[in-house]
Amino acid sequence: MASKVSVILxxxxxxxxxxxxxxxxxxxxxxxxxxxxxxVVDDNSPDGTGKEAxxxxxxxxxxxxxxxxGTAILRGIKESSGETIVLMDTDFSHPPExxxxxxxxxxxxxxxxxxxxxxxxxxxxxxxxxxxxKLFNYIxxxxxxxxxxxxxxxxxxxxxxxxxxLNIEKIFxxxxxxxxxxxxxxxxxxxxxxxxxxxxxxxxxxxxxTNLLKTSILYWIEALKLRLR
Numbered sequence: 001m002a003s004k005v006s007v008i009l010x011x012x013x014x015x016x017x018x019x020x021x022x023x024x025x026x027x028x029x030x031x032x033x034x035x036x037x038x039x040v041v042d043d044n045s046p047d048g049t050g051k052e053a054x055x056x057x058x059x060x061x062x063x064x065x066x067x068x069x070g071t072a073i074l075r076g077i078k079e080s081s082g083e084t085i086v087l088m089d090t091d092f093s094h095p096p097e098x099x100x101x102x103x104x105x106x107x108x109x110x111x112x113x114x115x116x117x118x119x120x121x122x123x124x125x126x127x128x129x130x131x132x133x134k135l136f137n138y139i140x141x142x143x144x145x146x147x148x149x150x151x152x153x154x155x156x157x158x159x160x161x162x163x164x165x166l167n168i169e170k171i172f173x174x175x176x177x178x179x180x181x182x183x184x185x186x187x188x189x190x191x192x193x194x195x196x197x198x199x200x201x202x203x204x205x206x207x208x209x210t211n212l213l214k215t216s217i218l219y220w221i222e223a224l225k226l227r228l229r
Contacts, residue, residue: 002035005103005157006082009040010072014090015047022059024096032100034084041076043067074172077163086157093201094155102157102196110191111158115150120197136216140223144184147193151180152219155198162191175215177222184226 007025011018022038029036038059042050043066050063062075077085084106088094098114105112116123117134125133134149141149154176166185172178186193 002033003084004035004037004082005029005084005086005099006037006039006076006080007086007088007099008073008076008080009038009088009090010069010076011040011042011045011049011053011090012067013045013047013049015045015049015052017091018049018053019056021090021092021096022053022056025099026058028096028100029103032103034100034103035082037080037082039076039080040090041072041079043072068173069175070171070173070178073178074168077168077172083160084157085160088155095198095201098155098196098198099157105194105196106157106159108192109194110162111156111186112194112196113148113150114153114155114198115148115195116153116198116200117149118195118197121150121199122197123200124202136219140180140219143223144180144226146180146183146187148180148183148195150195151183152176153200154179162186162189165189174222175218177219180219181222181226 018040025038026036040053040059040061042053042061042063044063050061053059053061060079062079064072064075073087084103086099086102094114102112102114115121117137123130123133137150137152140151171182171185
């Protein structure tokens with residue numbers, strides 16, 4: 001029996017992307033020999049993302065009344081049943097064809113993170129923005145003593161058993177800071193964690209919801225809170 005892989009897709013106004021992404025993920029994961037469980041957690045998108053996703057076969061759709069990336073992921077994890085959990089963005093900046101590569105590398109690891117910053121990785125932006133983003137992530141890595149350089153990207157595969165003993169309600173909240181918060185919580189477990197290079201692509205449809213300056217400040221505050229505890 002094929003091992004089940006749960007892909008958590010938190011969405012807000014991604015109607016133009018969601019159908020094509022779910023279809024590609026289902027095809028790629030099945031072709032790699034796994035059983036896909038695609039879970040869309042939509043924060044009641046005004047553009048009808050949730051309704052669009054409900055038209056798809058083999059996709060579980062959860063439409064919430066609240067908003068928040070971290071809590072959407074938490075809901076998806078709680079509703080999932082796969083031995084492996086994959087998390088990714090829904091705008092095609094995280095290429096679905098790389099999911100089978102993450103799963104293959106997971107055979108001798110507990111978690112595999114797709115990284116923009118390790119050798120071979122890249123980001124579809126100008127040199128200054130890429131360098132600042134890489135520096136920010138490097139400082140977070142050194143400051144928190146975590147294993148992963150790209151700790152804000154949110155594109156990874158992890159074995160469900162890695163969450164055993166963790167208070168996931170405290171981890172999965174806020175915005176992208178959940179990712180380095182999770183890595184910090186996993187430190188005592190001394191899990192086998194790997195990074196795999198990938199090219200971060202521009203979104204296909206819609207607009208980004210991220211305010212870079214505001215987000216960076218919030219991330220620093222969260223990193224400081226972790227260390228002060």
